[in-house]
Amino acid sequence: DTEVTQTPKHLVMGMTNKKSLKCEQHMGHRAMYWYKQKAKKPPELMFVYSYEKLSINESVPSRFSPECPNSSLLNLHLHALQPEDSALYLCASSALGLAGAHEQYFGPGTRLTVT
Amino acid sequence: AQTVTQSQPEMSVQEAETVTLSCTYDTSESDYYLFWYKQPPSRQMILVIRQEAYKQQNATENRFSVNFQKAAKSFSLKISDSQLGDAAMYFCAYSPPGAGSYQLTFGKGTKLSVIP
Numbered sequence: 153d154t155e156v157t158q159t160p161k162h163l164v165m166g167m168t169n170k171k172s173l174k175c176e177q178h179m180g181h182r183a184m185y186w187y188k189q190k191a192k193k194p195p196e197l198m199f200v201y202s203y204e205k206l207s208i209n210e211s212v213p214s215r216f217s218p219e220c221p222n223s224s225l226l227n228l229h230l231h232a233l234q235p236e237d238s239a240l241y242l243c244a245s246s247a248l249g250l251a252g253a254h255e256q257y258f259g260p261g262t263r264l265t266v267t
Numbered sequence: 268a269q270t271v272t273q274s275q276p277e278m279s280v281q282e283a284e285t286v287t288l289s290c291t292y293d294t295s296e297s298d299y300y301l302f303w304y305k306q307p308p309s310r311q312m313i314l315v316i317r318q319e320a321y322k323q324q325n326a327t328e329n330r331f332s333v334n335f336q337k338a339a340k341s342f343s344l345k346i347s348d349s350q351l352g353d354a355a356m357y358f359c360a361y362s363p364p365g366a367g368s369y370q371l372t373f374g375k376g377t378k379l380s381v382i383p
Contacts, residue, residue, distance in 0.1 A: 194373035252368030
């Protein structure tokens with residue numbers, strides 16, 4: 153089973169709202185990722201968690217706050233977003249080995265619209 | 268810094284025919300990983316095929332195969348017997364080993380249309 157699930161599928165929020173995106177995997181992967189993808193562009197890495205610890209933050213604004221409650225779950229908390237933050241947010245996970253991270257498996261994404 | 272180039276923004280193929288998508292990359296590493304991901308209009312990024320640079324044998328997955336030319340830094344994807352469900356954006360991606368392996372470098376993508 154190579155399934156990564158994400159909720160919700162779609163989210164519309166105002167600039168003063170607080171919302172959260174959720175991601176779950178049951179493949180035993182110990183690395184989890186958040187990406188942002190604009191239309192017709194490749195995904196851009198935002199955060200990486202390795203063994204439930206934040207290992208990479210690609211200079212993402214503080215209005216995005218990741219959380220990894222356990223090895224299967226990954227959240228992205230959103231607050232005071234801007235219209236330019238509207239995008240597809242993808243979660244991914246990968247196994248970890250001696251040579252580093254293995255191939256990443258992606259979820260279906262959350263389409264976020266900020267009004 | 269590593270770069271991945273997909274020189275064909277759009278391509279089309281007749282159903283049941285064969286199509287090849289191009290990808291070149293630049294790296295100073297001797298060992299690394301290469302991937303092709305497919306993203307249909309449904310949005311989900313699906314791993315199509317992976318290649319480890321130290322393996323000379325080209326990877327294959329059913330109708331999908333790669334032509335990996337390490338010296339030329341080329342990694343093309345061949346889709347045989349194209350089906351309507353193959354219509355998607357295809358991204359080539361590179362990953363170094365070790366600490367950098369978390370960070371995929373993607374190409375800009377090739378949009379593939381399949382003509383019935």
